[in-house]
Amino acid sequence: MHSIGSRWPHDKRAIFVKHxxxxxxxxxxxxxxxxxxxxxxxxxxxxxxxxxxxxxLLPSIMASVVLHDGGYDETNLGPNTPIDVLTDxxxxxxxxxxxxxxxxxxxxxxxxxxxxxxxxxxxxxRGKLLIGGNQSATYANSFVKFFPTMAExxxxxxxxxx
Numbered sequence: 001m002h003s004i005g006s007r008w009p010h011d012k013r014a015i016f017v018k019h020x021x022x023x024x025x026x027x028x029x030x031x032x033x034x035x036x037x038x039x040x041x042x043x044x045x046x047x048x049x050x051x052x053x054x055x056x057l058l059p060s061i062m063a064s065v066v067l068h069d070g071g072y073d074e075t076n077l078g079p080n081t082p083i084d085v086l087t088d089x090x091x092x093x094x095x096x097x098x099x100x101x102x103x104x105x106x107x108x109x110x111x112x113x114x115x116x117x118x119x120x121x122x123x124x125x126r127g128k129l130l131i132g133g134n135q136s137a138t139y140a141n142s143f144v145k146f147f148p149t150m151a152e153x154x155x156x157x158x159x160x161x162x
Contacts, residue, residue, distance in 0.1 A: 029061050033068055039073045046099065047075045048060060048067075050080065050100070051080075056104075059103055060076050070157050075095075083115055087118045090118065090127070099131070102133040102134075130144075130156060136148065
């Protein structure tokens, strides 16, 4: 996707190509997810999203499918989700695992404080917050585990759920 998107300044068709490629990937991921059996009734729970101003669909969908494959009862709140909305969901449902997919960098101290608050709420009830994506290094907190690849994310998620 990155190589397709990087063509944009030089090729006006790149937006069409990238949007089409994204749609094809979403369709494929949805078909994969539907082929995976539903989790057990006593499965570990997970909720996650990409934060506000992060419009990318694929990272959070991929995390959701990976967790579903790992036996989690997962809920993907999708892209462009305000952190306070994710925090509200966490306070209500207290999931075992929370993910945040960062494709855009954390640019404001306000957004960083909101993630700090989310991390603290999760830590208080002994849940786990996993942050992944190519901009995960733009946020730092001792309560959080960072994962630059889906393979590493999967391994950690499975160890948390068991």
